Amino acid sequence: MAIRVNPKIIDDLEGYGAEDVQLCYHCGNCSAVCPHADEFNVFPRRPMRYLQMGLERKLETSLEPWLCYYCGQCSDQCPRGAEPGETMMSLRRWLISRYDITGIARLFFKSTKVELAAVIIVALLTGIFFLGFGLWQGDINVYDGSNAFLPSSFIHNFDLALGFLVALFIGLSAFRFWWFSMGGKSAVPIPWWLYIKKAYLLPWHFFTQKRFADCEKETTRRIYLPWLAHLGLMLGYVIMLFIVMVFVKQLQAGPEINWSVHVFGYLASLGLLIGVVYMLRGRLKKNRTQYQRSHGSDWIFLVLLFIIALTGVTQHILHRSGLLLAANIVYIVHLMVVVPWLLRMPFTKWAHMFLRPLGMYFSAVRNEALAKQKSGIETTVPARKVA
Amino acid sequence: MRTGIFFCQVEENNRLNIAAVAKYAANLPNVETVQELGIQPRLDAKDLAGQVHSGNLERIVIAGDMPGYFKPVFTKAMALAGHDPLEVRLASFREHGASGSTTLERAKAIVVCAAFGVPFALAVEPAETPVQPTTLIIGAGIAGIQAALEIADAGKPVCLVERFGTIGGHMAMFDKTFPTLDCSACILTPKMVSVAQHEMIRLLTNSEVIALSGSPGSYRVQIKCKARMVDVDACVACNICSEVCPVEVASEFDAGIARRKAVYIPFPQAVPNAYLVDAENCLYVQSAGKKCGACLKKCPKECIDLTQKDEIIEIEVGNIIIATGYDVLRAENIEHYGYGILPNVLTALEFERLTNASGPTGGKIVTKSLKLNKRTKLEEWVFDANGPAPKSIAIIHCVGSRDQNYNSYCSRVCCMYSLKFAHLVKEKLPGADCYEFYIDMRAFGKGYEEFFERIKHEGTFVIRGRTAAISELNGQMMVTGEDIIQDKLIQFPVDMVLLAVGLIPAHGTEELSHMLGLTRDEDGWFSELNYNGRPMDTEKGCIYVAGMCQSPKDIPDVVAQASAVAAGVLSSISSGKGIGHRGSVTLSEIEARAKNLQAK
Numbered sequence: 001m002a003i004r005v006n007p008k009i010i011d012d013l014e015g016y017g018a019e020d021v022q023l024c025y026h027c028g029n030c031s032a033v034c035p036h037a038d039e040f041n042v043f044p045r046r047p048m049r050y051l052q053m054g055l056e057r058k059l060e061t062s063l064e065p066w067l068c069y070y071c072g073q074c075s076d077q078c079p080r081g082a083e084p085g086e087t088m089m090s091l092r093r094w095l096i097s098r099y100d101i102t103g104i105a106r107l108f109f110k111s112t113k114v115e116l117a118a119v120i121i122v123a124l125l126t127g128i129f130f131l132g133f134g135l136w137q138g139d140i141n142v143y144d145g146s147n148a149f150l151p152s153s154f155i156h157n158f159d160l161a162l163g164f165l166v167a168l169f170i171g172l173s174a175f176r177f178w179w180f181s182m183g184g185k186s187a188v189p190i191p192w193w194l195y196i197k198k199a200y201l202l203p204w205h206f207f208t209q210k211r212f213a214d215c216e217k218e219t220t221r222r223i224y225l226p227w228l229a230h231l232g233l234m235l236g237y238v239i240m241l242f243i244v245m246v247f248v249k250q251l252q253a254g255p256e257i258n259w260s261v262h263v264f265g266y267l268a269s270l271g272l273l274i275g276v277v278y279m280l281r282g283r284l285k286k287n288r289t290q291y292q293r294s295h296g297s298d299w300i301f302l303v304l305l306f307i308i309a310l311t312g313v314t315q316h317i318l319h320r321s322g323l324l325l326a327a328n329i330v331y332i333v334h335l336m337v338v339v340p341w342l343l344r345m346p347f348t349k350w351a352h353m354f355l356r357p358l359g360m361y362f363s364a365v366r367n368e369a370l371a372k373q374k375s376g377i378e379t380t381v382p383a384r385k386v387a
Numbered sequence: 388m389r390t391g392i393f394f395c396q397v398e399e400n401n402r403l404n405i406a407a408v409a410k411y412a413a414n415l416p417n418v419e420t421v422q423e424l425g426i427q428p429r430l431d432a433k434d435l436a437g438q439v440h441s442g443n444l445e446r447i448v449i450a451g452d453m454p455g456y457f458k459p460v461f462t463k464a465m466a467l468a469g470h471d472p473l474e475v476r477l478a479s480f481r482e483h484g485a486s487g488s489t490t491l492e493r494a495k496a497i498v499v500c501a502a503f504g505v506p507f508a509l510a511v512e513p514a515e516t517p518v519q520p521t522t523l524i525i526g527a528g529i530a531g532i533q534a535a536l537e538i539a540d541a542g543k544p545v546c547l548v549e550r551f552g553t554i555g556g557h558m559a560m561f562d563k564t565f566p567t568l569d570c571s572a573c574i575l576t577p578k579m580v581s582v583a584q585h586e587m588i589r590l591l592t593n594s595e596v597i598a599l600s601g602s603p604g605s606y607r608v609q610i611k612c613k614a615r616m617v618d619v620d621a622c623v624a625c626n627i628c629s630e631v632c633p634v635e636v637a638s639e640f641d642a643g644i645a646r647r648k649a650v651y652i653p654f655p656q657a658v659p660n661a662y663l664v665d666a667e668n669c670l671y672v673q674s675a676g677k678k679c680g681a682c683l684k685k686c687p688k689e690c691i692d693l694t695q696k697d698e699i700i701e702i703e704v705g706n707i708i709i710a711t712g713y714d715v716l717r718a719e720n721i722e723h724y725g726y727g728i729l730p731n732v733l734t735a736l737e738f739e740r741l742t743n744a745s746g747p748t749g750g751k752i753v754t755k756s757l758k759l760n761k762r763t764k765l766e767e768w769v770f771d772a773n774g775p776a777p778k779s780i781a782i783i784h785c786v787g788s789r790d791q792n793y794n795s796y797c798s799r800v801c802c803m804y805s806l807k808f809a810h811l812v813k814e815k816l817p818g819a820d821c822y823e824f825y826i827d828m829r830a831f832g833k834g835y836e837e838f839f840e841r842i843k844h845e846g847t848f849v850i851r852g853r854t855a856a857i858s859e860l861n862g863q864m865m866v867t868g869e870d871i872i873q874d875k876l877i878q879f880p881v882d883m884v885l886l887a888v889g890l891i892p893a894h895g896t897e898e899l900s901h902m903l904g905l906t907r908d909e910d911g912w913f914s915e916l917n918y919n920g921r922p923m924d925t926e927k928g929c930i931y932v933a934g935m936c937q938s939p940k941d942i943p944d945v946v947a948q949a950s951a952v953a954a955g956v957l958s959s960i961s962s963g964k965g966i967g968h969r970g971s972v973t974l975s976e977i978e979a980r981a982k983n984l985q986a987k
Contacts, residue, residue, distance in 0.1 A: 027785070027826040028869030031876060032855030033723075042876055045869060077723070077855065079790030218856075 006056040013051060015110045016097075017295045018090035024048045024082040030074035035218050036067045036211060040367045043067070044074055044084035047091055060098055060180050063366065065091040066352075066359025071215035071226075072289030086293055093295065096351050098180070099173040105347035112296025115344070119300065122340035130332050143324040143331075144252055150331055152252040159245050162342055169346035170354055177355055182362050190369045198364045205357035209234065225278070226288070233275025234353060237305075239268040240312075255320050265316075272309045276302055297348050304341045308334065388474070390502050391420045391444040393461070395428055397453045403480065408450070408494045415502050419444055430457060435464030445470060448501045450478035450494075476501040483507050489970060496977040503981040510980045513928060513967035516604035518959050519705030520544060523608055525596055525899070528556020529942060530710035530934025530949040532578050537953030539587035543960050546702055547582065548610055549592045550895075551639070553657035555579050556712055560640060560736060562743040562750070564942055565807040566838035572656065572745070579658040593663060595895075597699070599707075599902050603928030604965040606704050614695040616664035616672075617650070621690035624652055624660050628682035628691060634668050635762075642736040644770055645747035650682050650691070654745060664693065705965060706929045706956045709913060710949065711899060713890045713935040716787040716794065723856040724786065724886055729864060730755045730768035731777070732857060732884045735804060741770060742811050748772040752815050754882055777882035779820040780812050781866045783854045788889035789826065796910055799939040801887035802829045806839055808885055809847040822848045822881070824868055832941060850877070857884055890939045903930060912938050916969065923952045928967040931955060 010021055024045070031037045031045040043064035050058045068088040075085040097105040108115040134140060134149040142148050182190055205211065209231050216222040243251060243264055250261040280302050282291040311334035318327035345351065392412045394405050405423060413421045419442045424430070439447070447461050454477040465472040478501035485493040500507040522538050524531045527549035535545045547554070559579075561571035582588055591612055598609040617628075632648035640653040647653075649668040652661070666672045670679035671693045683691050718726035718734050726732045731754050733741070744750035753774035757766045782805045787793035805823060812821045823842075828849075830839045843849055854868040860880075867878045892911040900907050905925050906914045913932045916924040923931050933952040934945040959965045972980075 025789075025826060026871055027853035028851075028871050029853050029855045031869040032852075032867050037876055039876065042869065042874055045871070046874065077792075079785075079792065079853075081791050 003055065004057060005054040007054040009054050009056050009059070010051050013087075013090055013094055016090040016093040017293060018051075018083070018087040020081060020083045021048055021051045021087055022082075023080040024052065024078075024084070025080055027079060029077050029079065030084040033073045033077050033218075034068075035071070035073075035215055036069075038367070040370050041067055041363060044088050048082065048084060048087060051087070051091075059091065060095070063181050063359050063363045064088075065095060066356050067211070067363055068092075069209075069212040069215050069227075069230075070290045071212075073215075073219070075289045083293075085290060089290075089295075092352060092356075093297075093349060095177075096173070096347075096349065096355065099176040099351075099355070100169070100347055101172055101176065102169070102347070105351075108297060108344065108347055109295070112300070115297060115300060115348075119304070119340040119344065122343060123336040126339040127332055127336040130335055134328070134332075140328050141325050143319050143327050144254060149328040150335075152249045155252070156248045159248060162339065163241075163245050166342055166345055170351060173346055173351060174354060174358055177358060178362070181359075182366065188366055188369055188373070190365060194365045194368055198361060198368070201364050202357055202361045205360045206354075207235070211360065226282075226290075229275045229278040232271040233279070236268045236271030236275060239264050240272065243268070255322070257320070269309055269313055272305065273313075276306045276309060280306065295349075300344075301341075301348065301350060304337050307337045308341060311337065388417055388445040388504070389419045389443055390415075390417050390446040390448060391439070391442055392418060392422070392448045392450060392478075392498065392502065393457075394421075394423045395430075395449055395451045395454060395457045396426045397451065397456050399426060400452055400480075403452075403485065403490050403494055407491060408498060411495050412450070412498050412502065415499065418502060428457075430460045432460050432463040432467055435461060436467035439464055439468035439470060444468075446474040446476060446502075446504065448476045448478050448498065450480070450498050450501065452479070452481040454479050474504075476504060478502075483511075492974050493970075496974050499974075499978055500981050503985040505981045505984045509984060510977050511969070511972050513969055513971055515964040516602065516928065516967050518604040518929065518963060518965040519606075519703055520960050521546060521702065521704045522706045522708060522956050522960075523548065523596075523606070523702070523704040524708045524710060526550075526556070526710035526712055526893075526934075526936070527554035527582070527590075527592070528710060528712045528934065529558040529575060529578075530712070530936075530945045531556070531708070532575075532582055533946050533949035534708050534710065534933055534953045534956075535588055536578060536581055536585070537950050538956055539585045541953075541957050542587065543957065544587050544589070546589045546591065546704065548594050548596055549590075550595050551653065552593050552615075552651075552663040553640075553653045553659070554582060554590070554592060555658065557736075558942060559654065559656075560642065560743070561739050562746075563807060563811065565803040566832070566834045568807070568810065576656050576658075579656070583658045583660075590659065591700075592659060596899070596902070601703070603930075603967050604705050606707060606929070607701060608704055608707075609699055609701050612698045612700060614664075614666060614697050615661075616666070616669075616691060616693050616695045617662045618688075618690035618692070619659045619661040621688050622661035623688060624655075624662060625687065626652075627685050627687065628662055631681040631685045633679065633681065634670060636665070636668050641740045641747060642734070644733075644737050644740055656745075662691075664691070669693065706931065706959060707903070708931045708933055708952050708956065709899070709903070709905075709925075709936055710933045711893045711896060711936040713939065714893050716889045716891050718786060718886050718888050721787055721793065724783070724854075724884070725857045725859070726886060729857060729859055729884075731864060731882060732886065734886050734888050735801070735808070736888075738808060738885050742808075742815070748774075750815070752776060752812060752883075775882075776816055777819055779822070779879075779881045780883045780885065781822045781824065781854065781857075781881045782808055782885045782887065783866075784823065784825040784887045785853060786886040786888045788887075794889045794891065794910065796889075796939075797829060798889040799829070799831075800941050801889065803832075803835055803838070803941065805885070805887045806830075806842045809842050810845060813845045813847060820848065821846075822850055822866075824850050824852060824854045824866075826851070826853050832943070852877075890935065892936065896936065903927060905930065912936065923948055923955065924966075926969040928969070928971075929959065929965040 028045055031042050037043055041064050047064055065088050070085050070089055072085050075083050093109050097109055138149040139147050140149050212227040247261050250258050283294045286292050311330050315327045315330040315334055394409055409421050409423050449457050449461055461475045462472045478498045480494050483497050497507055500510050521544045524535050524547045527547050535547045539545045558571055558575050564571050593615050594610050594612040596608055597611045601607040628650045629648045632650045634649035635646045637643040638645045638647040650662055650664045715736055740746040742752055747770050749772055751772050754777050755768040756771050756774040758769045760767045784801055784805055788798040809821045809823055812819055830836045851871045852869045854866050856867045858865050863880045865878055866881055870877050904927055908914050913936050915922045915937055916926055925932055931952045933949045
């Protein structure tokens, strides 16, 4: 089979953040220190090689970038400063843009200005729409109940429509992800029952991010804070997303606190705020290898999320303290940030929330398929003997 | 000649004020026009030809860090204008070394020479000075010994200064040389003995240069001769003093894997072949005569004087050769290789001593065993000739070399000595497995590639890939790495790991460079005057570099460079003319010389 080479891919990836791939001289240090590299997924060196050789097809079908949580050990020990960890990060961005059929992801990753402009336009449209809608049908001094400025039933339907749109694009990306790595474009035949056998891994990786903790398993000074912050942030917004999608009516009701719903909201807000502040602080101080270089889209994500959490909490407090006019205004601001933030999800790094557990699940399935294929012919000689 | 000067840069240079140079250039005679074209200017030959024509320029000077980059378009312009295209002159700041504190002056001088059409090298040649016949050589390793013998054999006096108690340097520690597998000592020791016996060589061991004054051709040097406390002429090296000495410290000559006494001889073939006292560890010296003194009582020749004081002597020399050599990088800095924690992780120098027949195990390759130290009552890992032999040995290349976290340069000798180690292991332990982990095999010299082939055929596993970590699992050392060729992660047990550690300038190099006023490159090695044309001269007149102190190199190259230095020194002595400090010629002198040369 002919191998198609795209020599420009390494330049193309610069836009996604990887600038130093060409420095790599293939000593293999990174793969050897990586706690996640295994028999079938020798990375980060292998993808670095693919990049240098322009093997676009191989990169498209590879699962390795999804197995990396960017602990930074490879970059720390790299003798060339080729930043293998950053390359994995950039490859994830590149893969997201490959899985995305609309081409929006590529546009956003390539230009932070475009992304920022899109966010601002959507935010303004949202603001105008909700302001007009509120003034037309309600009273700006009423937060809840009849004649409310923004009635919760309408918000509920709006949420569901928005959620459907986001799910549609994420689903399409996920399907293409499967198609590239496991389906039509893959060279490894995979029996269907392996998908079922390993299915438990999908929720496992999604809810525990166990492999992020595993990043530290071979180090002497184990630092679990980045994993906890990441997990807290993720669980925070998954819970928040869920209660906003399903229980927005109860959430918006009041002013008395409905503990059965609100307690989750409080916990999620706390997780979100702590996680976002931890990550923003890290990226500002650049105190760890993985925070050295931040892509524009990372900043947009974190800053928007911070505003969302802050306005969400503020409107809740304002509503409970009876300042309904202020609560409605903050609500509009909240929506102005939430809508573009949710809409950009499938086209930015945020998609990794679903794609990474999926990648780990696929990898487990593929590894087992490969192991079955290889068993019997495998030798255990550690090195080549020339004689 | 009507001259036009064009300043063109390929990239930004913040250290040079181009405007100041341009202003200066505008006042030079016959200069018609001076233009600052900036960085990477878009040049059009037709436009330039028009300028040449309108200004009637007979000569064009392109000035910049890399002016040659722009030469073709100017040449074309001159030809289009019907002028002599050979009159495009380059004023190259980078080539002629406009850097450091004198950047501006140097750049001006370079432009003057180009404007006058005079080769810069001719105009800046420093004045010649008369030369004293004596030569000082700092460092008596193979480079210092070779240069000393060459000069002394020509009948000129040499003063050879060595910091350590014996001459010979690192080469005396080695077992074999690559790729010929000659016995290192068999080559070196006859030369050492010749040095000791040579009537033209004044040998000062256990001594250091502490101050320098004077000018090229007649330097005054202060040398501190540390108290040896043993009379070199009377001592017969009978070893009785060492036997009774109660102090034990790590032996420098054995790279720390064996112990020596406070009164000791570095190794049996030491030159001068006499004992010396390590004043820092001697109980008698440290207690000002209150304790011990065992060696004084037992010495049959009564040649030990523990009250001897350091002495400072001053000599006058014409030329100075620096041959201070190197040290090995501190392997304990590289945490993931476990050196200093895992007992059987050795550096290259330690293995050289282990496998050397004059080493602590008599040349047997063994792993360390736990022994009770009677003095401290603690168990220690030591080499014992009856210890267990390793069944598998991993040799790791590029430890701290070609690594931006440590040394970004290649230490040049590690690949070859690692291959030599593989051979020695296979020779002494035919049943043992030997693994070489390399990144790129730099077998660059005569017979080296063939040596590599030979090692492969001897059954050594050669793995392309760097070892990432050495760890211990239930008392068994494990190496972890990636086999690049097979695209596979590997982890397997080994009994001994040899680290091919990179080389760094010898300690004290920085102080010496300040004392002599020499510059060092970014990695700390002494800078040579011109890497291609004058690899052993320095910018200071009558001071030369030889051997490793200039850059890492193998023994043949060191010897060749040492002999080349000797030739330079001898020619300056026999002609009676030494070269003064480079850069000592002032701008006005250069202007005057350029005018004179132009008139000729």
